[in-house]
Amino acid sequence: QAEERFNMNDNPFVGDWTYRSFLRNPDLSVEFNALRFGAGNLKIIASPFGTVQGTLGDTGWSLDLTGHCSFGNPNQIRFQGKGVISGEEWIYDYLGYLTPSWPNGIEEVPSIAGTIVRTISHSNGQAKAGFVASWIAVRQ
Numbered sequence: 746q747a748e749e750r751f752n753m754n755d756n757p758f759v760g761d762w763t764y765r766s767f768l769r770n771p772d773l774s775v776e777f778n779a780l781r782f783g784a785g786n787l788k789i790i791a792s793p794f795g796t797v798q799g800t801l802g803d804t805g806w807s808l809d810l811t812g813h814c815s816f817g818n819p820n821q822i823r824f825q826g827k828g829v830i831s832g833e834e835w836i837y838d839y840l841g842y843l844t845p846s847w848p849n850g851i852e853e854v855p856s857i858a859g860t861i862v863r864t865i866s867h868s869n870g871q872a873k874a875g876f877v878a879s880w881i882a883v884r885q
Contacts, residue, residue: 757843757855758814758822762787762882764801766861769879782861782878786885789822797824806830808837819843822857825864836864839880855884 766782785803789810792798797812812824820843827836841859863876 756789756791756814757820758789758797758857759791760789761885762789762857763885764880764882766878766880769877783880787882797822799824801826802828806835808835810839812839819845822859830867833867834865835867838862838864841880841882857882 764787765784767780768782770780785801787801789799795813797814799810801808801810808826808828810824810826814822822841825838839861841857844856844858846853858881861878861880863874866874
């Protein structure tokens with residue numbers, strides 16, 4: 746019954762987002778651009794209640810996303826991205842939270858903040874499984 750009452754247009758995660766991920770390096774002397782882990786377009790499409798489907802990618806790479814979301818305080822999204830990039834399989838797991846709105850905020854754009862883990866190694870073992878980074882996505 747809950748699924749019947751749920752309007753997929755009410756899912757705050759559905760839509761197009763600008764995605765950026767960052768290395769977790771605490772050294773303030775590191776140039777900001779050196780912290781870049783990845784960037785692309787995150788597209789979450791309407792899907793049955795509580796599930797997540799979409800894509801994440803940019804020129805030359807794309808991951809298909811499947812997962813779930815839950816609604817509360819805060820709203821949470823969790824998905825896995827899979828794709829074949831330059832002939833090898835990439836799998837990453839993502840966890841994110843819809844950031845709350847400020848009551849006195851101006852020019853505020855909806856955003857998601859979260860964490861990512863490389864699920865399997867790639868690049869001939871140079872990109873090791875278990876590596877963790879942080880990510881943000883801002884609604885386009």
